[in-house]
Amino acid sequence: MIAWTSFIPKNFVSVLIFLLMNENSGFRDHAAASSDKIFIKATGGGAYKFADLFKEKLEISLDKEDEMNCLVTGANFLLKAVHQEAFTYLDGQKEFVQIDHNDLYPYLLVNIGSGVSMIKVDGDGKFERVSGTNLGGGTFWGLGRLLTKCKNFDELLELSHQGNNRVIDMLVGDIYGGTDYAKVGLSATTIASSFGKAISDNKELEEYKPEDISRSLLRMISNNIGQISYLNALRFGLKRIFFAGFFIRGHAYTMDTISVAVHFWSKGEAKAMFLRHEGFLGALGAFMSYEKQSLDGLMVHKIMQRFPISVSSAGDKIYCSLNSDWNLNDDSIQCSVYGT
């Protein structure tokens, strides 16, 4: 699956780098022996970020595909082709949702990468980016890195498991003497102000546990995304909201917070849904764009003929089976989505 997105599944990268760099793969010889240029479909920020690197180091041109189009194509493919792709997640309970292909549209696709895009999808190739927010995965990881000195995104995410956001968030009960503000439907445990306790605690950053900061940040970002998503679904009368993007990573607390936010703001009328292959929408869409054009003369077509790749799905994995003469330890490359 030679495609590229901004939030890049690690194993896609390793497959690609293997293809391009491995002396035994025959890929480079094959490319060198050909007068044709090599094109690889690419989308998202990575298509721009790595374009020069691929051109200079690997003599490969990244054929940029529109990111929103790829995300929608990938989502539509997964929702139609993969059994038990969509599920709800609340209070630790995961429930798969049966999708009626004849009643799929319209829906709201919320893709959470560094930033967040909210796309109203009306059919194959029929969509509009109706909203978004700049409080996304990049905000969680950027602020988290500065506040906790964590070295990577998953370490920060992992920390949140042991954290308690009430140590640093100001709750309604903190304002109203431990009681609810029942008249307006706010319980004592509702967060009134994220990081609000840091105003009066008179504590230095180092005095807060990184796990509490991580949990507070994760809840702040996830709740905000859930709220804005619901308001946009309401605006356009959309019954379904699918959350995807590599920010989620099948992380229980992230999904739980988004679900609680949608439930709270919709007063139980709307449900958040997630996709098992949440992080692969853009890559799938870019890959599928090969079908939309003549492949004659495209080097990548010849490569794919020589090294056929078939895509299949089982459980929470996508398998890219390679009919391979390369020195691989395994004849299938497993693209984990941090198993849910």
Next chain:
Amino acid sequence: MIAWTSFIPKNFVSVLIFLLMNENSGFRDHAAASSDKIFIKATGGGAYKFADLFKEKLEISLDKEDEMNCLVTGANFLLKAVHQEAFTYLDGQKEFVQIDHNDLYPYLLVNIGSGVSMIKVDGDGKFERVSGTNLGGGTFWGLGRLLTKCKNFDELLELSHQGNNRVIDMLVGDIYGGTDYAKVGLSATTIASSFGKAISDNKELEEYKPEDISRSLLRMISNNIGQISYLNALRFGLKRIFFAGFFIRGHAYTMDTISVAVHFWSKGEAKAMFLRHEGFLGALGAFMSYEKQSLDGLMVHKIMQRFPISVSSAGDKIYCSLNSDWNLNDDSIQCSVYGT
């Protein structure tokens, strides 16, 4: 004006403490000579936070008034009674808005304190808290304190003047090789991910300027409030959005960011409006609640008879004129709203 809110205007406090503590004021003697209890109308978090302190130290009971009710009463009073109370603010240009008293309702009141309340106002005493967000003034100040070591809210706010959020925010242009993402209406300078550059900069917290962090935080919070406010106004078909609360403090960049957010998300169809006495809504509402009940037997009524207070407004100040026999340097107490 003896009333209390969670975000307390400093001068109200000084007036109150003067009344209660000043040996020459005659207040304490008057109270001691009376068998009646002293009640002071109070609302917001301060009514709970300081109740025991007032009871123990000053033998005064805080008579708690509902916060939302006080905010709405205060806003309605200001919008009807004070000339040039509401204004728009965009690109540094302040324009007063003429309010037709017969066409005031409905409107959305967005009160930004530690957290944010969004209240649909349909008339005097007719309102509903329809939404809110936990990303408010407490989040700006709480995160800002931890990230910059500023010692107070205004110092952090002041810092933002010299800051440049592009140093730390990931812009659309940073993702798309310096270009716009015109197809979905995103310019290269649109913030894609607040604090997103901190992911890849590989810089420590100390390597960022506090003024850049402050500006990025202020923009993140203000833009988010503007977006959620607009979505709620749209949801209920409200033409007017008034922003108030002591977070704003007449701060140009805060108002500009909120205005730009409302303009951006509404595609120019909606305008943010601000109130000159933004921080006094709750206090005014609590004060005005005296009128709603019999004052017989309330000590405060006797105090007010003895030391009559008349409220007037001029320019961007409220004057509480005291017909006073106290040793005050000035016969008027000026409650500044950080003059706009």
